[in-house]
Amino acid sequence: MRIGFGYDVHRLAEGRRLVLGGVEIDHPLGLDGHSDADVLLHAVVDALLGATALGDIGQHFPDTDDEWRGADSRELLRIVVGKVQAAGFHVENVDVTIVAQAPRLAPYISEMRSSVADILGLDPARVSVKATTSEGLGFAGEGRGIAAHAVCLIREV
Numbered sequence: 001m002r003i004g005f006g007y008d009v010h011r012l013a014e015g016r017r018l019v020l021g022g023v024e025i026d027h028p029l030g031l032d033g034h035s036d037a038d039v040l041l042h043a044v045v046d047a048l049l050g051a052t053a054l055g056d057i058g059q060h061f062p063d064t065d066d067e068w069r070g071a072d073s074r075e076l077l078r079i080v081v082g083k084v085q086a087a088g089f090h091v092e093n094v095d096v097t098i099v100a101q102a103p104r105l106a107p108y109i110s111e112m113r114s115s116v117a118d119i120l121g122l123d124p125a126r127v128s129v130k131a132t133t134s135e136g137l138g139f140a141g142e143g144r145g146i147a148a149h150a151v152c153l154i155r156e157v
């Protein structure tokens with residue numbers, strides 16, 4: 001067994017879609033970034049790359065590369081799952097915490113879990129997505145950005 005940890009942050013900006021875990025969220029602001037800025041999936045990607053010690057998301061999908069401009073992060077995660085499998089591992093479970101002051105994410109949790117589970121080829125019971133505010137403190141609390149923390153466990157096949 002190996003454990004991996006991932007962390008990511010994106011700024012909130014006008015004129016952008018808010019996509020978390022591959023699910024579009026209804027909100028006047030979206031996350032800014034080179035790809036679709038899906039902070040949840042980016043944290044999961046880094047957790048998987050961390051568990052396999054295969055580097056980080058920036059090495060695999062450089063933001064200087066036009067190939068990944070506006071990329072659907074579900075595709076990035078699919079590619080990384082392939083790398084994890086090629087390295088001889090199977091994903092056991094993933095646990096994510098999103099830190100966002102707004103919007104309220106509770107109505108989307110179930111859909112986000114299913115979406116992430118689908119990409120990982122897991123039962124949704126093995127994918128946890130949680131959301132918290134930061135009590136108005138820091139960049140997340142001030143509504144300037146959203147952060148995501150993810151841990152995963154992988155097993156050598």
Ligand code: MG
Nearest residue numbers: 008009039042
């Ligand atoms: Mg990112």
